[in-house]
Amino acid sequence: xxxxxxxxxxxxxxxxxxxxxxxxxxxxxxxxxxxxxxxxxxxxxxxxxxxxxxxxxxxxxxxxxxxxxxxxxxxxxxxxxxxxxxxxxxxxxxxxxxxxxxxxxxxxxxxxxxxxxxxxxxxxxxxxxxxxxxxxxxxxxxxxxxxxxxxxxxxxxxxxxxxxxxxxxxxxxxxxxxxxxxxxxxxxxxxxxxxxxxxxxxxxxxxxxxxxxxxxxxxxxxxxxxxxxxxxxxxxxxxxxxxxxxxxxxxxxxxxxxxxxxxxxxxxxxxxxxxxxxxxxxxxxxxxxxxxxxxxxx
Amino acid sequence: xxxxxxxxxxxxxxxxxxxxxxxxxxxxxxxxxxxxxxxxxxxxxxxxxxxxxxxxxxxxxxxxxxxxxxxxxxxxxxxxxxxxxxxxxxxxxxxxxxxxxxxxxxxxxxxxxxxxxxxxxxxxxxxxxxxxxxxxxxxxxxxxxxxxxxxxxxxxxxxxxxxxxxxxxxxxxxxxxxxxxxxxxxxxxxxxxxxxxxxxxxxxxxxxxxxxxxxxxxxxxxxxxxxxxxxxxxxxxxxxxxxxxxxxxxxxxxxxxxxxxxxxxxxxxxxxxxxxxxxxxxxxxxxxxxxxxxxxxxxxxxxxxxxxxxxxxxxxxxxxxxxxxxxxxxxxxxxxxxxxxxxxxxxxxxxxxxxxxxxxx
Numbered sequence: 001x002x003x004x005x006x007x008x009x010x011x012x013x014x015x016x017x018x019x020x021x022x023x024x025x026x027x028x029x030x031x032x033x034x035x036x037x038x039x040x041x042x043x044x045x046x047x048x049x050x051x052x053x054x055x056x057x058x059x060x061x062x063x064x065x066x067x068x069x070x071x072x073x074x075x076x077x078x079x080x081x082x083x084x085x086x087x088x089x090x091x092x093x094x095x096x097x098x099x100x101x102x103x104x105x106x107x108x109x110x111x112x113x114x115x116x117x118x119x120x121x122x123x124x125x126x127x128x129x130x131x132x133x134x135x136x137x138x139x140x141x142x143x144x145x146x147x148x149x150x151x152x153x154x155x156x157x158x159x160x161x162x163x164x165x166x167x168x169x170x171x172x173x174x175x176x177x178x179x180x181x182x183x184x185x186x187x188x189x190x191x192x193x194x195x196x197x198x199x200x201x202x203x204x205x206x207x208x209x210x211x212x213x214x215x216x217x218x219x220x221x222x223x224x225x226x227x228x229x230x231x232x233x234x235x236x237x238x239x240x241x242x243x244x245x246x247x248x249x250x251x252x253x254x255x256x257x258x259x260x261x262x263x264x265x266x267x268x269x270x271x272x273x274x275x276x277x278x279x280x281x282x283x284x285x286x287x288x289x290x291x292x293x294x295x296x297x298x
Numbered sequence: 299x300x301x302x303x304x305x306x307x308x309x310x311x312x313x314x315x316x317x318x319x320x321x322x323x324x325x326x327x328x329x330x331x332x333x334x335x336x337x338x339x340x341x342x343x344x345x346x347x348x349x350x351x352x353x354x355x356x357x358x359x360x361x362x363x364x365x366x367x368x369x370x371x372x373x374x375x376x377x378x379x380x381x382x383x384x385x386x387x388x389x390x391x392x393x394x395x396x397x398x399x400x401x402x403x404x405x406x407x408x409x410x411x412x413x414x415x416x417x418x419x420x421x422x423x424x425x426x427x428x429x430x431x432x433x434x435x436x437x438x439x440x441x442x443x444x445x446x447x448x449x450x451x452x453x454x455x456x457x458x459x460x461x462x463x464x465x466x467x468x469x470x471x472x473x474x475x476x477x478x479x480x481x482x483x484x485x486x487x488x489x490x491x492x493x494x495x496x497x498x499x500x501x502x503x504x505x506x507x508x509x510x511x512x513x514x515x516x517x518x519x520x521x522x523x524x525x526x527x528x529x530x531x532x533x534x535x536x537x538x539x540x541x542x543x544x545x546x547x548x549x550x551x552x553x554x555x556x557x558x559x560x561x562x563x564x565x566x567x568x569x570x571x572x573x574x575x576x577x578x579x580x581x582x583x584x585x586x587x588x589x590x591x592x593x594x595x596x597x598x599x600x601x602x603x604x605x606x607x608x609x610x611x612x613x614x615x616x617x618x619x620x621x622x623x624x625x626x627x628x629x630x631x632x633x634x635x636x637x638x639x640x641x642x643x644x645x646x647x648x649x650x651x652x653x654x655x656x657x658x659x
Binding site: 011013014017020021121122124134135142207210211212213215217218220258259262263265268269271 | 355479482508509510511515516517520521522524525526528529531546547550553554570571
């Protein structure tokens with residue numbers, strides 16, 4: 001539809017632009033998909049991404065201190081994300097805090113940690129490699145986009161071929177059945193949250209690469225967009241259905257939508273509303289077959 | 299009916315009585331300070347500066363300006379920060395007023411328009427000398443109060459126009475520009491964009507290709523700019539942003555599109571990174587409200603009134619609520635803005651209203 005309305009939308013340049021713009025959201029959505037498949041929800045991405053963005057920008061070459069750890073700094077930031085995910089998982093499993101509350105808390109902790117590290121002066125990165133990720137291109141797409149493609153591939157392999165991925169499905173489908181058949185569910189739940197956290201951590205690193213600076217608000221809005229993308233792609237909030245590839249399609253749909261509205265020239269005063277409307281319509285369309293089978297939609 | 303609740307009732311009524319008493323005595327104290335207005339010894343004055351947080355460079359420079367003024371009169375400034383939380387701001391104000399200092403001077407950045415009224419009422423009752431900045435509802439006027447000395451704000455229409463004109467000059471008076479708007483329902487975003495439209499009228503060769511909201515955010519500005527660059531391609535000669543964060547996001551987008559230096563970019567606020575970019579020549583212009591001056595001037599006005607050097611009744615109506623002068627930062631003068639500094643003479647009682655650019659209407 002957008003292609004008919006705007007000639008620029010059809011251009012190759014815009015296709016590249018959509019792919020590049022979708023990179024970060026794709027990685028974050030990849031993480032959140034595993035949590036959604038399990039029937040839990042994860043609202044921690046904003047905080048985790050903020051914390052990892054600040055961490056990485058202070059560890060690679062920057063204008064605040066003399067660190068220049070390069071790849072190691074990036075690995076530390078991803079591990080930090082992983083640790084935050086682990087924390088949400090443990091709160092869910094050991095303290096029995098509902099997942100949306102636990103992850104909301106972890107998000108606040110992440111933002112707090114990020115604000116402490118921010119300390120009044122924005123760290124601008126000077127690391128040539130990390131900055132290059134957003135600028136240099138390979139086969140027409142930025143390195144960040146290729147990283148996102150790699151993440152989707154890894155996510156799909158985990159989902160398809162590892163016990164973790166298979167159990168995540170099963171927990172979402174019927175947790176009791178799995179527990180009764182002798183599987184220890186709890187460690188897998190924690191592992192899924194940790195995996196999701198690692199993806200958010202990488203997302204934070206990618207935002208830092210794009211903006212050239214570590215921002216506390218690096219992950220602002222990604223929690224909502226990622227859940228939207230996953231659901232639009234066909235992953236059910238009740239768990240047990242969907243997957244990484246579904247979500248990747250959802251991410252592209254959402255990006256095409258935001259990009260298309262700008263390209264066609266919808267007034268910014270209208271865009272927010274139009275976007276929300278289309279998302280609700282898309283989700284409703286996906287849920288109708290469910291309702292026929294008398295499944296309750298929470 | 300049982301007897302057990304009675305002690306609780308007694309306790310409650312006692313508390314109520316105590317609260318009522320406290321309320322009365324507080325009022326009495328308020329009356330007394332009001333009659334004493336203007337007779338403080340300089341050494342008795344207590345200076346308080348309150349902003350949202352110290353983690354943003356602008357507000358940090360505000361507090362630094364307050365410290366500089368306080369030092370110049372041999373006092374210290376009490377620094378308060380409320381982390382952008384309206385409730386916390388009100389609590390801090392009522393705590394500081396409740397101490398009952400007679401010569402209290404407050405220089406306050408209210409969190410939002412609606413937060414100004416309770417602060418003004420509290421200060422008025424306690425007889426504290428208050429200067430507010432940026433936010434106030436239009437119908438609340440310092441002229442109606444005895445100790446709310448002044449309200450200072452900045453004309454967004456003017457700053458939006460200033461950078462619009464600077465961009466027009468930078469691209470030689472003709473070509474297409476794109477505009478990045480702030481949060482659409484804020485006064486700052488509306489006024490600044492109105493300023494751009496005024497500038498476009500003045501420069502008929504410049505056309506507005508597109509305008510999108512990027513909500514004052516660096517990340518959103520990056521995505522929106524990339525999309526607009528693919529949409530309009532080479533026609534984009536300049537990018538107008540309603541604040542510096544968005545301008546910096548647009549700079550990143552230009553770099554990623556391989557257009558660094560080929561498109562002029564301007565923002566507003568003069569955050570350190572933007573001033574540096576202007577100094578390096580990657581950004582065309584930004585506008586500074588001079589945060590250090592704002593931090594000092596509010597205390598200076600209050601101090602002058604508290605010590606009797608200025609009388610509230612003598613202050614011209616136009617100086618009770620006014621737009622202050624703001625400065626266009628370009629490559630020519632960026633070095634002057636890279637380090638926050640204050641000029642002592644700005645804060646002398648005869649000069650405190652020197653930067654009035656026009657009455658707030």
